[in-house]
Amino acid sequence: xxxxxxxxxxxxxxxxxxxxxxxxxxxxxxxxxxxxxxxxxxxxxxxxxxxxxxxxxxxxxxxxxxxxxxxxxxxxxxxxxxxxxxxxxxxxxxxxxxxxxxxxxxxxxxxxxxxxxxxxxxxxxxxxxxxxxxxxxxxxxxxxxxxxxxxxxxxxxxxxxxxxxxxxxxxxxxxxxxxxxxxxxxxxxxxxxxxxxxxxxxxxxxxxxxxxxxxxxxxxxxxxxxxxxxxxxxxxxxxxxxxxxxxxxxxxxxxxxxxxxxxxxxxxxxxxxxxxxxxxxxxxxxxxxxxxxxxxxxxxxxxxxxxxxxxxxxxxxxxxxxxxxxxxxxxxxxxxxxxxxxxxxxxxxxxxxxxxxxxxxxxxxxxxxxxxxxxxxxxxxxxxxxxxxxxxxxxxxxxxxxxxx
Numbered sequence: 387x388x389x390x391x392x393x394x395x396x397x398x399x400x401x402x403x404x405x406x407x408x409x410x411x412x413x414x415x416x417x418x419x420x421x422x423x424x425x426x427x428x429x430x431x432x433x434x435x436x437x438x439x440x441x442x443x444x445x446x447x448x449x450x451x452x453x454x455x456x457x458x459x460x461x462x463x464x465x466x467x468x469x470x471x472x473x474x475x476x477x478x479x480x481x482x483x484x485x486x487x488x489x490x491x492x493x494x495x496x497x498x499x500x501x502x503x504x505x506x507x508x509x510x511x512x513x514x515x516x517x518x519x520x521x522x523x524x525x526x527x528x529x530x531x532x533x534x535x536x537x538x539x540x541x542x543x544x545x546x547x548x549x550x551x552x553x554x555x556x557x558x559x560x561x562x563x564x565x566x567x568x569x570x571x572x573x574x575x576x577x578x579x580x581x582x583x584x585x586x587x588x589x590x591x592x593x594x595x596x597x598x599x600x601x602x603x604x605x606x607x608x609x610x611x612x613x614x615x616x617x618x619x620x621x622x623x624x625x626x627x628x629x630x631x632x633x634x635x636x637x638x639x640x641x642x643x644x645x646x647x648x649x650x651x652x653x654x655x656x657x658x659x660x661x662x663x664x665x666x667x668x669x670x671x672x673x674x675x676x677x678x679x680x681x682x683x684x685x686x687x688x689x690x691x692x693x694x695x696x697x698x699x700x701x702x703x704x705x706x707x708x709x710x711x712x713x714x715x716x717x718x719x720x721x722x723x724x725x726x727x728x729x730x731x732x733x734x735x736x737x738x739x740x741x742x743x744x745x746x747x748x749x750x751x752x753x754x755x756x757x758x759x760x761x762x763x764x765x766x767x768x769x770x771x772x773x774x775x776x777x778x779x780x781x782x783x784x785x786x787x788x789x790x791x
Contacts, residue, residue, distance in 0.1 A: 388438075390438045391466040392466055393438075393439070393468040393471065394471065395438035396701050398433040398435070399431070399433065399695050399696055399701075400695075400696065402432065402440070402695055403433065404432075404433045404434075405428055405434060405441075406435060406436065407421070407434060407436075408434075408436055409421065409434065409441065409681070409704065409706070410570050410571055412575070412776040415575075415680075415774075416774040416775075416776050418680060418708055418781065423709075426713060429693075430693035430694075431692070431695050431703075437466060437571060437702075439466070439701075439702040439703065439704050440702070440704065441704040441706055442693075442705060442706065442710075443709025443710055444710065444715065445710040445713035445715060445716035445733075448705050448706065448709070448733065449733060451703050452682070452705045452733065452736065452740075453737040453738030454738070455486065455738055455739050455740065457686065457687060457692075458684035458685065458686060458687070459485050459685055460482060460483055460485060460684065460740055461478075461483060461484050462685040462687075463478070463483060463683065464482060464569060464683050464684070465570060465779070466569065466570060466571055466683060468685060468700065469483070475583075476568075476587070477624060479624070479628045479632075480621055480625065480628070481625065481628055482632065482740060486739070489739060489740075492617070492621065492625060493743065495608065495616055495617060496743045498607075499604050499608055499611070500604060500743060500744055502746065505746045505747055508543075508547055508750060509750055509754070511543070511547075512543050512750055512751055512754035512755075513754045513758070515542050515754070516755040516757070517758045517761075517762070519535070519538060519539050519755075519758075520755075520758045520759055520790075521762070524790055526790075527790055528769055528787070528788075529769075529787075529790060530785060530787055531642060531645045531783075531786040532786050535641065535645060535755075535788075536638045536641040536642035536783075537555055537559055537638050538555070539641065540634055540638045541553060543751050543754075544634060544637065544751065545630070545634065546600075546603070547604060547747070548603050548604045548630065548633075549599035549602065549603020549605040549606050550598070550603075550630075551593075552593055558630060558634045559634060559638060560582055560586055561586050561587075561631060562631055562632070562634045562635025562636070562638070562780075563579060563635055563775075563780065564580065565631040565632075565635075566635065566779035567579035567777055567778045567779070568580060568778075569682070570779060573778070575777065576778060590627060590630060590631075591623075594627045594630070595623060596609045596619075596622070604626075608625050609622045609626075629744065635782070636679060636780070637751055638782070639781065640669065640672065640673050640748065641669075641751070641752060642783040643672050643676035644668065644673075644756065645788065646676075646772055647672045647676070648766050649766050649767060649768050649772075649786075650768075651723045652766070652767070654668070654723055654724070655766055657725055657726070658725060658756065658760045662760040662761055664726065665753045665757040666752065666753040666756075667729060669749065669753060670729040671725050671729050672723070673732060673734035673735070674734060675720075675723055676781055677707050678734060678782065679734065680706065680707060680708035680780065681705065681706050681708070681778075681779050682736075683702055683705065684702075684703050685701065686699055686700060687699065710733050711732050711734060735748075764791045766790060766791075767789045767791065768788060768789075769789045770785075771787075772785070772786050772787075773785040
């Protein structure tokens with residue numbers, strides 16, 4: 387069996403366009419909008435020979451593949467590696483990279499721990515953290531918004547909610563970036579990220595242990611579920627790790643992208659100032675527009691068909707969420723930032739049983755920060771060029787110089 391990038395190399399299915407493109411080219415990752423449009427134009431599915439994979443970017447097809455957990459599984463890896471054929475670099479996530487019935491056990495625990503009531507209890511803390519941060523930054527005016535707003539707020543808000551005693555902003559953000567880069571091919575981005583693993587992974591693993599968590603927090607509640615027999619002690623540690631790998635870098639990215647969108651669209655920030663209750667929807671619209679997680683994979687569990695195309699078992703499918711969220715068949719004027727848009731249905735948080743279990747926490751964080759900005763800041767303007775940081779699965783900013791007036 388021929389292998390490529392850790393999965394079986396399939397042949398192009400009949401009737402599918404072949405496109406000699408590298409979706410992991412740093413230039414595409416930094417500015418993917420034209421790639422997204424061309425992917426949608428070429429058909430419901432496209433075969434990419436460089437990696438012997440299929441890719442989809444039209445909304446309806448992407449949603450079908452991404453949400454049908456029976457035909458298109460996550461347990462064989464949400465990156466290019468097929469976990470049934472190669473051992474992953476770390477233990478698989480027992481919520482993201484597992485299928486029913488095992489998925490149900492961990493999902494129930496996480497849904498209970500991160501319930502609407504838990505989110506409500508955190509709201510006041512998030513609001514106070516956001517207002518204090520904005521006050522400090524207004525005293526400076528000139529800010530590097532990725533590190534000083536997006537990272538600073540996300541790390542000040544979420545890891546304490548998990549219950550971490552030892553919080554290292556750089557290590558937490560770098561760990562998330564490493565996890566997402568690892569989903570791609572063995573390119574320079576992945577190698578450079580993985581070179582940090584010997585220092586970061588042991589630190590993260592240690593922070594996820596029961597003894598390093600506060601008695602109040604999501605982590606302690608997860609370990610309480612282990613005490614009740616719902617999980618093993620080891621599974622509890624893996625779930626806490628999943629919170630840190632998926633709950634920091636993605637929120638950092640979403641907040642940074644929303645700040646960029648407001649800086650580029652001053653009329654929309656004026657609209658938010660006039661009605662701060664739009665903060666949550668503004669955050670959702672920024673997620674739709676920029677798709678912090680631009681790509682996740684699924685693997686066909688058996689021979690099947692989608693969009694009239696026959697697919698063989700073991701086919702890796704690149705679900706390009708960024709392209710789907712900009713599909714003009716689904717959204718009117720999809721490339722515009724409209725904070726009043728009805729955003730229901732965007733795929734930035736996923737869909738189906740693997741939809742982001744912490745999405746309401748992320749929404750609460752975004753709402754708190756952009757409400758504080760709307761109340762305290764007159765305008766947000768660029769203070770230099772935005773620089774995007776190529777990542778194999780995350781569309782993230784590296785630097786965003788802004789002036790807060």
